[in-house]
Amino acid sequence: MAATAVVLAAALGGGLLLIARRVWLAAGKAKRSVVAAAAWMEGKTVIITGANSGLGRATAAELLRRHARVIMACRDRDRAEEAARELRAELGLCSRGGGECRGELLVRELDLASLRSVRNFCQRVLQEEPRLDVLINNAGIFQCPYMKTEDGFEMQLGVNHLGHFLLTNLLLGLLKSSAPSRIVVVSSKLYKYGEINFDDLNSELSYNKSFAYSRSKLANILFTRELARRLDGTGVTVNVLHPGIVRTNLGRHIHIPLLAKPLFNLVSWAFFKTPLEGAQTSIYLASSPDIEGVSGKYFGDCKEEQVLPKAMDALVARKLWDISEVMVGLLK
Numbered sequence: 001m002a003a004t005a006v007v008l009a010a011a012l013g014g015g016l017l018l019i020a021r022r023v024w025l026a027a028g029k030a031k032r033s034v035v036a037a038a039a040w041m042e043g044k045t046v047i048i049t050g051a052n053s054g055l056g057r058a059t060a061a062e063l064l065r066r067h068a069r070v071i072m073a074c075r076d077r078d079r080a081e082e083a084a085r086e087l088r089a090e091l092g093l094c095s096r097g098g099g100e101c102r103g104e105l106l107v108r109e110l111d112l113a114s115l116r117s118v119r120n121f122c123q124r125v126l127q128e129e130p131r132l133d134v135l136i137n138n139a140g141i142f143q144c145p146y147m148k149t150e151d152g153f154e155m156q157l158g159v160n161h162l163g164h165f166l167l168t169n170l171l172l173g174l175l176k177s178s179a180p181s182r183i184v185v186v187s188s189k190l191y192k193y194g195e196i197n198f199d200d201l202n203s204e205l206s207y208n209k210s211f212a213y214s215r216s217k218l219a220n221i222l223f224t225r226e227l228a229r230r231l232d233g234t235g236v237t238v239n240v241l242h243p244g245i246v247r248t249n250l251g252r253h254i255h256i257p258l259l260a261k262p263l264f265n266l267v268s269w270a271f272f273k274t275p276l277e278g279a280q281t282s283i284y285l286a287s288s289p290d291i292e293g294v295s296g297k298y299f300g301d302c303k304e305e306q307v308l309p310k311a312m313d314a315l316v317a318r319k320l321w322d323i324s325e326v327m328v329g330l331l332k
């Protein structure tokens with residue numbers, strides 16, 4: 001009897017604590033979105049990779065609210081069209097822009113696990129779009145079993161780094177001619193556990209899914225630093241961010257035992273950010289006048305943060321760039 005009461009009290013107390021934490025998190029995050037809300041995106045074209053889900057979808061919604069023309073670059077046409085329909089309904093957009101409709105949403109196919117698809121996507125964008133103001137490299141895959149991309153790259157490095165590497169390079173001309181323009185790269189704090197092991201970039205000798213994810217996210221930061229150096233003086237800036245821990249579909253490859261699911265859901269509901277909260281730094285870097293001209297920096301919660309020395313190693317960044325160029329066929 002007493003034991004049951006203790007357990008019940010503990011459960012209740014714990015629950016209340018979680019709710020308090022949730023409310024507190026939401027209140028803190030709301031302040032931040034008010035700060036970022038000042039920037040309008042009228043007349044600006046934004047490409048967001050992986051915009052049908054999670055952070056990408058939330059970022060698309062916010063930039064549409066600020067009247068941007070948003071191109072959702074997604075691998076699955078059906079999932080993307082469905083997300084687009086929902087977004088249009090949610091935001092009261094018409095399917096074509098102009099007139100009373102401010103903010104325009106387009107869906108284009110982009111599979112980052114295929115260099116051919118990346119090239120086709122870019123070709124179409126270069127044909128159709130007179131300008132590109134913001135490119136958000138957001139799509140990502142997390143701790144999947146060992147898989148290879150169409151071109152034989154380890155999947156996480158292939159999608160998170162190499163696909164975006166080719167994408168960005170093919171769109172650089174348009175970004176430059178639209179300057180001032182911005183590139184935003186979504187990395188993760190887990191970069192800390194990665195290393196760029198040049199001897200086995202395709203994980204053919206050994207595969208560790210956590211390591212491969214961290215490696216790809218470290219590559220995102222090194223890519224940003226090297227690109228910022230190369231873009232100096234062009235009016236195109238590039239910054240990288242970590243969103244925090246966010247409740248999205250990213251964990252699809254992580255197996256949680258059925259019995260542990262309710263607990264996981266409770267904990268994630270209480271402690272993880274919502275996609276809208278997690279997307280704040282992406283939205284900030286894409287739109288805020290505060291960071292006009294800022295380039296090569298790492299951000300979390302809309303503030304600049306320091307990175308470990310391994311993410312600032314200019315030699316590794318240069319070498320990764322050179323090897324990536326060969327891997328994606330930019331240099332033969």
Ligand SMILES: NC(=O)c1ccc[n+]([C@@H]2O[C@H](COP(=O)([O-])OP(=O)(O)OC[C@H]3O[C@@H](n4cnc5c(N)ncnc54)[C@H](OP(=O)(O)O)[C@@H]3O)[C@@H](O)[C@H]2O)c1
Nearest residue numbers: 050053054055075111112113139140188245246248249250
């Ligand atoms: N959630 C977090 O806690 C967290 C923490 C740190 C960093 N991040 C980073 O945040 C970014 C967004 O992730 P999320 O949390 O929003 O996850 P998510 O809900 O799973 O969204 C990921 C998006 O990437 C797309 N994608 C995956 N493989 C692709 C490919 N081959 N080609 C094109 N698009 C592809 C997915 O498309 P489908 O829907 O078709 O699969 C989806 O639209 C990722 O770069 C991730 O590494 C997330």
Ligand SMILES: *[C@@H]1O[C@H](CO)[C@@H](O)[C@H](O)[C@H]1NC(C)=O
Nearest residue numbers: 193194208209210211212214
């Ligand atoms: C896999 O990589 C992670 C992160 O780099 C590391 O902490 C872990 O020990 C590795 N696991 C194995 C089995 O090597």
